[in-house]
Every structure is written in C-alpha cells, then in structure tokens.
Amino acid sequence: MVVGESKPIEEILSMVADFNKILLTGCKGCVTVCNAGGQKEVGILASALKIARKKEGREIEIDEITLERQCDPEYIDQLEDPIAKNGYDAVVSMACSVGPQYIAKHYEDMLVFPALNTTFIGGSLEHGVWAEFCQACGACGIHNFGALCPIARCAKSLLNGPCGGSAGGKCEISQETDCVWHLIYERMSRLGQLDKMANVVMFKDWTSSRDGGPRKIVREDLKQ
Amino acid sequence: MRLSYPSNVKVINVPCTGRVDILHLLKAIEDGADGVYVAGCLEGDCHYLTGNLKAKKRVAYVKKVLEDIGMEPERVEMYNLSAAQGTRFAEIAREFTERILDLGPSPVGSEAKSGGEAA
Numbered sequence: 001m002v003v004g005e006s007k008p009i010e011e012i013l014s015m016v017a018d019f020n021k022i023l024l025t026g027c028k029g030c031v032t033v034c035n036a037g038g039q040k041e042v043g044i045l046a047s048a049l050k051i052a053r054k055k056e057g058r059e060i061e062i063d064e065i066t067l068e069r070q071c072d073p074e075y076i077d078q079l080e081d082p083i084a085k086n087g088y089d090a091v092v093s094m095a096c097s098v099g100p101q102y103i104a105k106h107y108e109d110m111l112v113f114p115a116l117n118t119t120f121i122g123g124s125l126e127h128g129v130w131a132e133f134c135q136a137c138g139a140c141g142i143h144n145f146g147a148l149c150p151i152a153r154c155a156k157s158l159l160n161g162p163c164g165g166s167a168g169g170k171c172e173i174s175q176e177t178d179c180v181w182h183l184i185y186e187r188m189s190r191l192g193q194l195d196k197m198a199n200v201v202m203f204k205d206w207t208s209s210r211d212g213g214p215r216k217i218v219r220e221d222l223k224q
Numbered sequence: 225m226r227l228s229y230p231s232n233v234k235v236i237n238v239p240c241t242g243r244v245d246i247l248h249l250l251k252a253i254e255d256g257a258d259g260v261y262v263a264g265c266l267e268g269d270c271h272y273l274t275g276n277l278k279a280k281k282r283v284a285y286v287k288k289v290l291e292d293i294g295m296e297p298e299r300v301e302m303y304n305l306s307a308a309q310g311t312r313f314a315e316i317a318r319e320f321t322e323r324i325l326d327l328g329p330s331p332v333g334s335e336a337k338s339g340g341e342a343a
Contacts, residue, residue, distance in 0.1 A: 008292065009289065009292040009293055010292060010293075013293070040247070043247050044246055044247055044250060044289075047247060047250040047251060047254050048250060048289050048292075048293060050254050051250065051253055051254050051290075051293060051295070051332055052293035052294070054254070054331075054332040054333065055293065055294065055295060055331040055332055
C-alpha cells in the first residue's frame, strides 16, 4: 500500500488560516489501512482544527467526506454536488498526494491542500508500525535476491552487497534498520542458493524508474 | 458509602475504557468541556485484558493533539482505580476539578458548558 502520515497540525492550520469553510476529504484506500487518512482520521483532524480555531475565536466550518478512493476520477466526481452547493473556501485532502492532485485537476477553480505526507510503498510490520518495501523502480528483480528488495531496503540500494556498514544484521544508518543484504544472505543460505550470490549483478537499467520521466501504463484491452 | 464528589463532573458510562475513542475526548473539548478524564480499571485488571491500556494510549494521543494546537494537555487525563475504590473515585473527581479550576475555563468556550467529564 501507499503509506502516508499526517502533516503536523500546525502546518495544516497555517494552510487553512485564511478560510472559514473547508471540505475535508478522506480516502478509503491505502491511507485508511495505514490509519492516516480514513474516515476516522478525517473526524479527528476536523475536531482538532475546530478546537484550534475556536480557541482563537475564529470558528471554522468543516464538512467531512470520505471517498471510496481519490485515485479514480469517478469517485472524485462525487464531490461535484457538495462543492457546487456549499461554497467551500478550500478542499483539504487526506489521501496520498494523488488525491489532492485529482481534486485540483477536476475542480480547476478550487484551492486544494494536502493534509498528509505521502511517505513510501510499504507494509505493516505490526499494528501501528509500517516499513518501506518497494521503490517502484518499474523492473522488479527481487527473485535474484531471495525475494527481498535491496533497492528499497538497502540504504545504498546496492545490487551487490553487503557493504562494510553491515554489522550484526543491522545497517550502519540505524540499529533499528535491518541490513537487507544480511537478510538476503540468510534466506539464500536457507534456500541452498548461496552459490547464486557469487554472481555479479550488472548495472540496473533505471529508465523504467523515475529516470525515464513520469510513468504511464496503457492497457489497450481495458481502455475504452 | 454516600460519598460526594463535585457536581460539575458529568459521568459518561462505557462498558470498558477500551471503548473510549480519541474522537470522544476531542468532541468533549470541542463542545466546550474544560477538561475530560478517563477513569479506567487498574492496569493488569482489565476484564477485556487491554481496554484500559488502549485508553491510556488514546489519552496520550489527545494530550499531544492539544499540545500541538497550543492548549494545556493537562485538560485530559487518565486515572486507574478499581470498582471497589469509591473513596478514590471521589478523590479523583475533586483532584481533577481542582486542576481544572487552576487552569481556568477552556479557551474553546461554549454556551452549554460543563466542568469535566468522566468515562
């Protein structure tokens, strides 16, 4: 999933400082799963913003709508009525950064603000803990590394690791960061494939990643 | 025991403090309560195992939110006591009321103001 986290409330407060009526939109996709921008988080942020503004003696009106997803135009369409009827000063999106961009594209005259920092593509390690597992390089090669990704999970994205900073299974950047090359070694060892680690992995072609510019996928079989 | 406690404390019953949500606490503050405290069972004594520990974390979260928006985090608190500690219940009600009196009225303000709430 795309993992995000709330921006500091002070930052969001400064974004909406000049407004008296805003629409706060959540997303039921990835950011609901990572407890950052679902219906519940929308309610909490709305309440916190209202308290802060009441304290200043300048109340703010906040409507809350949580869409099925904010990364599909048909769900963004659902904001048409509320936006047309309610005269919002701005829309604040609690989706990953795709959401506010979609809203901005659809509602050209509306000011749109992100309430989340989109952090990484990852998964949950336990309740309340998420970690990065993928960097969306566009050419997955994890089968060469015991199904573990050194691009996303090695601080240096080494394809032929580990480096000298690996000690006791941890990376030199932090004692909390596993050395993925240590994990790769252990897994290859368990699988009886240690000999494969002797192969030198050649330079990666990064054109499938961001080096090739913004990416797009077109599926002619699905396109209408 | 016929113990008395300050009448400004409005008790809201929940089956377990694990039911108390971050939003319940924030809404109370938003609606003008000067303070909110959660009275849960003693740690380790939760009938549902971890309800009071969950409540403790949620109270801590709300304290952080209040701090971030420039309000006194002391307006929200978690207390632990057993159902058999009536005297302690009354004492906590007095203790928290005194704390709130020291802090003064909530800057949020409200027409329907209540002094404190306990869950």
